[in-house]
Amino acid sequence: MASNDIPDIVISRLPVYLRALERLAQEDHEVTSSHELGKRLGISSAQIRKDLSHFGGFGKQGTGYKIAYLREQLRQVLKVEREWQVALIGAGDLGSAVARYRGFAERGFHITHVFDSSTEKIGRSLGTYRIQPIDQAPRILVEEEIRIAMIAVPAEYAQGVAEMLIAAGVRAILNYAPINLNVPPEVHVQYIDPVLHLQRMTYYLT
Amino acid sequence: MASNDIPDIVISRLPVYLRALERLAQEDHEVTSSHELGKRLGISSAQIRKDLSHFGGFGKQGTGYKIAYLREQLRQVLKVEREWQVALIGAGDLGSAVARYRGFAERGFHITHVFDSSTEKIGRSLGTYRIQPIDQAPRILVEEEIRIAMIAVPAEYAQGVAEMLIAAGVRAILNYAPINLNVPPEVHVQYIDPVLHLQRMTYYLT
DNA sequence: TAGATTGTTAATCGATTAACAATC
DNA sequence: TAGATTGTTAATCGATTAACAATC
Numbered sequence: 001m002a003s004n005d006i007p008d009i010v011i012s013r014l015p016v017y018l019r020a021l022e023r024l025a026q027e028d029h030e031v032t033s034s035h036e037l038g039k040r041l042g043i044s045s046a047q048i049r050k051d052l053s054h055f056g057g058f059g060k061q062g063t064g065y066k067i068a069y070l071r072e073q074l075r076q077v078l079k080v081e082r083e084w085q086v087a088l089i090g091a092g093d094l095g096s097a098v099a100r101y102r103g104f105a106e107r108g109f110h111i112t113h114v115f116d117s118s119t120e121k122i123g124r125s126l127g128t129y130r131i132q133p134i135d136q137a138p139r140i141l142v143e144e145e146i147r148i149a150m151i152a153v154p155a156e157y158a159q160g161v162a163e164m165l166i167a168a169g170v171r172a173i174l175n176y177a178p179i180n181l182n183v184p185p186e187v188h189v190q191y192i193d194p195v196l197h198l199q200r201m202t203y204y205l206t
Numbered sequence: 207m208a209s210n211d212i213p214d215i216v217i218s219r220l221p222v223y224l225r226a227l228e229r230l231a232q233e234d235h236e237v238t239s240s241h242e243l244g245k246r247l248g249i250s251s252a253q254i255r256k257d258l259s260h261f262g263g264f265g266k267q268g269t270g271y272k273i274a275y276l277r278e279q280l281r282q283v284l285k286v287e288r289e290w291q292v293a294l295i296g297a298g299d300l301g302s303a304v305a306r307y308r309g310f311a312e313r314g315f316h317i318t319h320v321f322d323s324s325t326e327k328i329g330r331s332l333g334t335y336r337i338q339p340i341d342q343a344p345r346i347l348v349e350e351e352i353r354i355a356m357i358a359v360p361a362e363y364a365q366g367v368a369e370m371l372i373a374a375g376v377r378a379i380l381n382y383a384p385i386n387l388n389v390p391p392e393v394h395v396q397y398i399d400p401v402l403h404l405q406r407m408t409y410y411l412t
Numbered sequence: 413t414a415g416a417t418t419g420t421t422a423a424t425c426g427a428t429t430a431a432c433a434a435t436c
Numbered sequence: 437t438a439g440a441t442t443g444t445t446a447a448t449c450g451a452t453t454a455a456c457a458a459t460c
Contacts, residue, residue: 009427015405019384023361033441041386045441046429053443061442062436079408086404097303098400103384107401147411148404155229172407174400178225178309180247188410190403194304194380195313197396198292198354199221201378202285204394205353215451239417251417252453259419267418268460 010051014078016041017048021071033064083108087141087170089161090152091116091124091131094176098152099126109148113140134161141168148172155179162189216257220284222247223254227277239270289314293347293376295367296358297322297330297337300382304358305332315354319346340367347374354378361385368395 020040024032034045034052041048052058052070055077059065075081088099088111099111114126117134124131132140141149149170151158158177165173166187173189175181178196181189226246230238240251240258247254258264258276261283265271281287294305294317305317320332323340330337338346347355355376357364364383371379372393379395381387384402387395 007427011409012406014409015402016386018405019399019402020386023385035441040388042388044429046431047427049441049443050428057443059442060436061434062440064441077409078405079411080405084404084408093306093308097307100299101303101400102299103401104404109401109404148407150400171411172404174403174407179229180222180226182246182248188407190407192398192400192403193225194307194398195309195315196221196225197380197398198290198310198315198378199224199284199286200218201354201380201394201396202290203217203220203283205285205377213451241417250453252455253451255417255419256452263419265418266460267458268416270417 006054010054011078013043013047013051014074017051018071018074018078018080021067021074025067025071029067031064032067032070034059036064080108083110084148085110085112085144085146087111087113087115087137087146087149087165088152089115089134089137089149089165090176091118091121091126092152092154095152096126098150098176099129111150113137113144113146138164138168141165141170146170148174150174150176151181152176212260216260217284219249219253219257220280223257224277224280224284224286227273227280231273231277235273237270238273238276240265242270286314289316290354291316291318291350291352293317293319293321293343293352293355293371294358295321295340295343295355295371296382297324297327297332298358298360301358302332304356304382305335317356319343319350319352344370344374347371347376352376354380356380356382358382 020037034048038045038048058070058073086109088095091114099114104111111127112129114129114131115134115137116122116131121131122133147170149165151161151173153161155177158175158179159181162173162181162183166183171187174192175189176192178193183189226243240254243254244251264276264279292315294301297320305320310317317333318335320335320337321340321343322328322337327337328339353376355371357367357379359367361383364381364385365387368379368387368389372389377393380398381395382398384399389395
């Protein structure tokens, strides 16, 4: 599979390009260039051209890139031209906030299942969905062929939850728990820990 | 200043090490090694030793690192041994969720100021603080010497808000708006856009 | 002492940038 | 045509890894 050759770091920049293109489209631009994109994103134009060239020639010499076309191509490369179902594990403070965030559904990621272990919370509604007992997650996730999940449980439970998800066929995990997960190589994990980002900046403050 | 020599990418890993050390301490470990840390984090032991060596020799041959000591050293390097005041701009859905998240204060980042432009929201309480009018932010941020801010406003206002913050002396911005910010080199920006992380993973799904 | 692990140097690996022919 | 910009190659730059002497 040729796509295996493409470095992770290139893939990680494509959503940033896509976001910029959608913004440009909103501002009624029709065409852009690697130079213009680079200036907006603080990235060199060479890097943008090189990244895109992994997937084909999307531009035209002399004129640049048609925004609508490049956007559609990137959507297909990233497999975000379709809608995805997402499971959310944990309906505490953090999980509730995640469930209420509208940005996911607006951009094609629908939280269709919410699980929690607390018997108090089960049956209550969160957003448009009812909270289900975590011990039913393995069965439901397999039945519904869910591939993407978000973890919003306390750190000490996160590894166990991840293992359950993986056994149930989940292959992409967005982890809000402030802890590193150990997973097999075919499973992808991304982390959200805003405190970590703050700590990356205080180093530079006087 | 020698610390200018240390690559950003090294700095960005230190909070991850710190988080792992705090976890180990919680589990009553007293000593660890680059090998053990690396296994937990999925990083090579050589990289951990190399990263730490930029700041001094924190370990002992044969025995490894004393967790309490290394943790304290990393806290000082990162300047997170102190408490920081943080301003939050935007008290909509996203801003409210951010303000309610307890993880910030627990780890030394206190949201002490919340600003919004909507006259409806001003004066209402969010968490422990009262929402203040955004047009007073420049004065207040300067007076209180706030250096860190979080942006949680719609994308189209984020750049303008960032410029206001920078003019008021803010030097570190955590941006929740899904847009790239252009800032001068002395200002640090980190981004939180969970959808972007999801899009980084769908590429690999079949 | 023997075993373990650090801190550091040198080698390797991979990513970014510069440059330019091709061409719209 | 002249100007602009791509896609790509080669050169540069920087980060990771391997290896090992030092030493606890």
